[in-house]
Each structure stands twice: as C-alpha cells, then as structure tokens.
Amino acid sequence: MYIESKAGELTGPARIGRITFSKTGATLYYKGQAFQSLKGSGFKPNYRDIESGDDYWISGPRRDGCDALYDTNVGTPIDDDVREEYWIEIRKKPKYKARSTT
Numbered sequence: 122m123y124i125e126s127k128a129g130e131l132t133g134p135a136r137i138g139r140i141t142f143s144k145t146g147a148t149l150y151y152k153g154q155a156f157q158s159l160k161g162s163g164f165k166p167n168y169r170d171i172e173s174g175d176d177y178w179i180s181g182p183r184r185d186g187c188d189a190l191y192d193t194n195v196g197t198p199i200d201d202d203v204r205e206e207y208w209i210e211i212r213k214k215p216k217y218k219a220r221s222t223t
Contacts, residue, residue: 123188196222
C-alpha cells in the first residue's frame with residue numbers, strides 16, 4: 122500500500138509498504154501503527170493514526186506509479202519486504218526490482 126502522512130500538509134513523507142487489515146477492514150496496521158478509516162469524512166486524508174491522531178492518505182499502489190494524492194517529484198521509499206513484489210507484480214518492471222525508491 123501507499124502510505125502518506127497528511128499531518129497538516131497537502132503532501133508529506135510517504136512510503137510503499139505492506140499493511141494488514143482488521144476483520145472489518147475499518148482498521149489498518151503498519152509497523153506498529155493502527156489507522157482508523159475516516160469513512161469518507163476526511164477532506165484529503167482517508168485514515169487517522171489511532172494513537173497520534175495524525176492524518177494519512179493510504180491507498181493501493183498503482184501500476185503507473187502515480188500513487189500520491191498530489192503529484193510530487195520526490196521518489197517514494199519502498200520497504201525491503203515488498204520491493205520485488207512492487208516492481209514485478211504491481212509496476213510490471215522486473216528490471217527495477219533492486220531499486221528502493223519509486
């Protein structure tokens with residue numbers, strides 16, 4: 122998934138990583154953080170960090186690499202545990218499987 126902090130900004134730090142879902146799908150988990158769905162009530166964010174209250178944009182990664190809500194020229198870090206899967210399965214660019222950013 123594409124995970125971008127929206128803590129008071131239009132764009133923020135982002136990364137590509139593996140998340141897990143609660144049984145209902147309303148809560149997402151990523152590296153010790155829990156995110157609650159805003160169920161459409163957020164203007165730019167769609168999830169909120171339950172502990173910190175910070176807002177996030179979380180979405181599935183796109184084949185064209187345009188994952189951010191707003192275009193940016195900054196590469197997005199990719200977690201090592203999903204890097205090959207991202208380049209081979211999502212982006213269909215196996216020659217980039219060693220790259221750690223988009």
